[in-house]
Amino acid sequence: MEVAGNQIRVQSLAQSGATKVQPEYIQPPNCRPSVLPCPITGLLIKVINHGVPIQLLDDMRRIGITFFEDCPVTEKLKYCCEPNSFASEGYGSRMLVSSNDTVLDWRDYFDHHTLPLSRRNPSRWPNFPPNYRDVVLEYSDHMKALSQRLLKLISESLCLPSSLIEEAVEDFYQNITVSYYPPCPQPELTLGLQAHSDIGAITLLIQDDVSGLQVLKDGEWVNINPLSEAIVVILADQTEIITNGKCKSAVHRAITNSNKARLSVATFHDLQRRGLYPQLQSSSVTLLLHDTARLCMVIMSHHGEAVAWEGSAQEALESFALQVRYSPFGTTSIRILWVKMSGLDSSLGKEAWNCHKFVLDY
Numbered sequence: 168m169e170v171a172g173n174q175i176r177v178q179s180l181a182q183s184g185a186t187k188v189q190p191e192y193i194q195p196p197n198c199r200p201s202v203l204p205c206p207i208t209g210l211l212i213k214v215i216n217h218g219v220p221i222q223l224l225d226d227m228r229r230i231g232i233t234f235f236e237d238c239p240v241t242e243k244l245k246y247c248c249e250p251n252s253f254a255s256e257g258y259g260s261r262m263l264v265s266s267n268d269t270v271l272d273w274r275d276y277f278d279h280h281t282l283p284l285s286r287r288n289p290s291r292w293p294n295f296p297p298n299y300r301d302v303v304l305e306y307s308d309h310m311k312a313l314s315q316r317l318l319k320l321i322s323e324s325l326c327l328p329s330s331l332i333e334e335a336v337e338d339f340y341q342n343i344t345v346s347y348y349p350p351c352p353q354p355e356l357t358l359g360l361q362a363h364s365d366i367g368a369i370t371l372l373i374q375d376d377v378s379g380l381q382v383l384k385d386g387e388w389v390n391i392n393p394l395s396e397a398i399v400v401i402l403a404d405q406t407e408i409i410t411n412g413k414c415k416s417a418v419h420r421a422i423t424n425s426n427k428a429r430l431s432v433a434t435f436h437d438l439q440r441r442g443l444y445p446q447l448q449s450s451s452v453t454l455l456l457h458d459t460a461r462l463c464m465v466i467m468s469h470h471g472e473a474v475a476w477e478g479s480a481q482e483a484l485e486s487f488a489l490q491v492r493y494s495p496f497g498t499t500s501i502r503i504l505w506v507k508m509s510g511l512d513s514s515l516g517k518e519a520w521n522c523h524k525f526v527l528d529y
């Protein structure tokens with residue numbers, strides 16, 4: 168069995184022949200695939216005339232599947248990500264699962280840090296198959312160019328200067344995550360990836376020919392069926408913030424099936440992170456927001472305490488609860504969350520809040 172530290176890879180569980188999933192993969196009843204969700208609508212678009220060579224999309228899928236399915240276990244484990252560090256690069260299974268979550272995703276992944284160049288170190292990526300690293304490098308460049316074009320179009324469609332979002336985002340942080348969802352003996356009890364919105368500005372996703380991605384639209388989980396030449400555009404939390412809520416981030420998830428493994432490649436473009444954040448530098452944040460009138464500021468440590476805020480303590484704590492529910496934060500030290508409040512009713516969750524979240528740093 169593939170064991171990394173004390174972590175087990177989902178692929179090994181799937182291959183063990185078990186007819187039932189282990190209890191830690193069983194979702195609570197209200198999160199299982201058949202349950203109707205609460206209504207929130209975010210933005211997810213499929214683009215086909217994107218200008219990225221179809222051959223490159225195919226190559227990216229091919230190297231991903233080859234790594235997961237044909238690379239010897241011992242080789243794969245050489246690229247293990249740090250089990251206790253949030254979003255560390257490499258081969259792992261628990262990216263969206265925070266340390267106090269008890270339910271695990273039915274997914275293995277390989278996460279690559281691709282931009283800015285200072286984070287990029289291809290020697291930490293697989294070289295099986297032999298063109299793996301070259302394909303990731305070329306893919307990274309194309310995804311960056313496409314995300315810049317899309318952010319310009321989004322700005323223009325909101326009657327804003329075309330460079331507004333891009334400038335707000337500054338230099339992209341780009342991560343490419345190849346997700347591998349092995350067949351699951353009990354797909355009705357599990358999720359490949361729990362419901363979430365992405366934390367960055369824009370995510371570009373391709374998938375193989377197996378369905379599994381779902382987006383929340385008008386209160387229903389809608390399947391985003393695979394189309395080999397299409398790139399799925401998922402607007403993420405930072406774009407929601409920068410556009411002051413005009414573009415909502417899309418809540419999405421991945422379900423599993425019992426027959427066929429599924430592969431997707433998500434390229435995340437996030438706001439620049441500046442390492443640890445010793446002091447408040449609120450001016451740089453305020454610039455990104457059109458309407459700062461009713462902002463509440465919260466600083467949180469990775470253990471979840473609200474360290475400081477403007478606005479009431481109740482608001483600060485409530486906004487933290489929101490963050491835990493919807494964003495995949497892990498273990499690095501401090502993050503700063505800005506929340507614009509109106510009509511606060513914590514019992515109803517995000518949909519009742521008109522609430523924008525923004526992670527400046529962590």
Ligand SMILES: O=C(O)CCC(=O)C(=O)O
Binds near residue numbers: 372419421
């Ligand atoms: O596999 C998918 O279709 C979804 C992946 C995803 O949402 C993510 O990695 O954030």
Ligand SMILES: [Fe+2]
Binds near residue numbers: 364370
């Ligand atoms: Fe996602």
